[in-house]
Amino acid sequence: MSLEKFRKQIDKIDHQILNLLNKRARLVLALKHFKKGKSNDYYVPDREVRIYNSIIEKNKGPFPDKSVKSIFKEIISASRELQAPLKVAYWGPEATFTHLASLQHFGSSVEHIPVKSISDIFAEVEGDRCNYGVIPIENSTEGVISHTLDMFIDSDLRICAEILLRVSHNLLSKSRSLKDIKKVYTSPQPLAQTRNWIETNLPSVNFVEVSTTAEAAKLASLERGSAAIASEVAAEIYGLNILAKHIEDIPNNFTRFLVIGKKYVPKTGNDKTSILFSIKDKVGALYTMLTPFKKYKINLTSIESRPSRKKVWDYYFFIDFIGHIEDRRVNKALKELNKECLFLKILGSYPAAIKV
Numbered sequence: 001m002s003l004e005k006f007r008k009q010i011d012k013i014d015h016q017i018l019n020l021l022n023k024r025a026r027l028v029l030a031l032k033h034f035k036k037g038k039s040n041d042y043y044v045p046d047r048e049v050r051i052y053n054s055i056i057e058k059n060k061g062p063f064p065d066k067s068v069k070s071i072f073k074e075i076i077s078a079s080r081e082l083q084a085p086l087k088v089a090y091w092g093p094e095a096t097f098t099h100l101a102s103l104q105h106f107g108s109s110v111e112h113i114p115v116k117s118i119s120d121i122f123a124e125v126e127g128d129r130c131n132y133g134v135i136p137i138e139n140s141t142e143g144v145i146s147h148t149l150d151m152f153i154d155s156d157l158r159i160c161a162e163i164l165l166r167v168s169h170n171l172l173s174k175s176r177s178l179k180d181i182k183k184v185y186t187s188p189q190p191l192a193q194t195r196n197w198i199e200t201n202l203p204s205v206n207f208v209e210v211s212t213t214a215e216a217a218k219l220a221s222l223e224r225g226s227a228a229i230a231s232e233v234a235a236e237i238y239g240l241n242i243l244a245k246h247i248e249d250i251p252n253n254f255t256r257f258l259v260i261g262k263k264y265v266p267k268t269g270n271d272k273t274s275i276l277f278s279i280k281d282k283v284g285a286l287y288t289m290l291t292p293f294k295k296y297k298i299n300l301t302s303i304e305s306r307p308s309r310k311k312v313w314d315y316y317f318f319i320d321f322i323g324h325i326e327d328r329r330v331n332k333a334l335k336e337l338n339k340e341c342l343f344l345k346i347l348g349s350y351p352a353a354i355k356v
Contacts, residue, residue: 021075025082032083042083043106043132045161045259046268048076049351054320077107086110089133090122095214095234101165101257102134122151125260132160132261139167140254142189144304148258149318152276152347153306159274159348161259169194169248172217172240173227181205181243183226185216190229197247215309256353265350267324274347276318277337278308288340289317292333298323316343324349 032042055072056065080086088106091098102112113130115121121133135151138144142356173181183206184198190213191198198205205227210216214237216228221238228240235242253290279285293300302320323330325346338344 024075025079025195028079028082035083042080043086043160043261045351046266049270051076072231073104073107074109074134077109080107081109082264086132087130089113089115089121089130091134091136091212093212093214093218095217095231095237096212097134097165097231097255098134098257100231100233101136101163101255104165105134105161105163105257105259106132110341118145118147118151120156122260124153124203125157125201125262126155130213132259133157134163135258135260136255137162137258138256138302139189139193140252140256141250143304144194144302146253146306149276149304149306152318152345153308153316154279157260157262158264159258159350160261160263160265161231161350161352162272163259165257165351166248167193167248167253167255168227168231170232170235170242171227171244171247172230172235172238173243174218174224174240175227175243176241178202179242180225181227183208183223184229185210185219185226186229187212190216193253194247194249196249197244201244202227213241259350265266267326267349268351270352271322271324271349272320272352273323273325273330273349274318274320275334276316276347277341278314278316278343279341281314284315285340289337292336293319293321295336297328298329298333301316322352 037157052069055068059065059068086106086109090096090102094114099112099114106112113124115124118135121135124130125133135148136145137148175181178201181202184202185208187210191207196217208219210219213228213230214234216243217230217234217238217240220226220228220241227243228234232242232245234240239263279287279289290300299322300319301322302318304318305315306318308314308316325331325334326349334344334346
């Protein structure tokens with residue numbers, strides 16, 4: 001078959017795909033009118049998870065599952081936009097890893113709103129200026145982000161979903177050679193995650209600490225002889241050369257993000273729950289708190305403590321575990337826990353993220 005015939009067949013399939021997309025869009029618009037007066041909620045995490053799982057289960061290739069999911073992520077994102085504009089706050093500016101996590105989860109058809117701090121993300125959602133927020137919670141190599149945990153103590157927002165983003169660091173610069181680099185702009189976490197590479201390849205450079213990787217890239221774009229540790233997307237946005245790719249010391253490096261909002265998320269069958277509680281000041285108190293989870297065979301995935309800031313040596317404990325508050329075993333465990341602790345707050349049950 002000639003090249004021209006190949007191309008004609010591909011064009012024909014493209015037109016069929018377009019027609020099917022528009023057929024889907026018309027159904028989405030019909031659904032919008034059906035929901036009028038019943039529900040104005042167009043982001044349904046449990047429903048989206050089921051769509052992705054069903055599509056991947058039926059995928060026979062040669063498209064890899066990751067690519068198929070990305071395509072359908074954008075289809076769903078565009079479909080949401082047809083029904084109602086969605087605003088999502090993230091820790092900006094553009095091209096931070098929080099921005100990339102927001103794009104990965106919500107797609108490009110929602111309005112991603114950059115704000116200056118994690119506190120501002122909570123404020124935007126609490127004040128109904130944004131529908132949802134994306135916040136970093138922990139990194140697989142550097143651990144938990146304490147300020148995010150602290151925000152949950154006084155906030156009534158719920159966790160609606162989690163996002164796992166593979167974090168890859170790159171050295172970006174206007175210059176074209178490592179020999180020209182005298183200064184590196186970086187935020188603390190990327191520096192900690194690339195220290196071995198930096199010490200080997202740039203042992204005598206000066207480091208300037210900034211708040212985000214995007215800010216580092218922006219500053220590096222303004223002066224020769226400087227570089228930034230940031231993402232490939234940041235290189236595109238700020239017009240920088242990539243002098244070295246994947247410079248992180250541990251290749252399997254993930255950051256976990258949470259989607260926060262005001263809605264309750266039904267169970268999907270593959271869920272996590274996050275809670276926080278304070279305990280009575282007595283011997284063996286924490287052991288007593290954890291006993292119900294062992295009793296009902298609930299798998300804890302994370303436990304962190306934070307000072308309450310109300311009195312000396314008084315702490316809150318944050319726990320993530322597998323399961324949903326609708327699960328019978330989880331419900332029983334939380335009831336027993338509540339009897340023993342001073343304060344218990346359920347932060348949310350939500351679909352567990354899958355590494356892609």
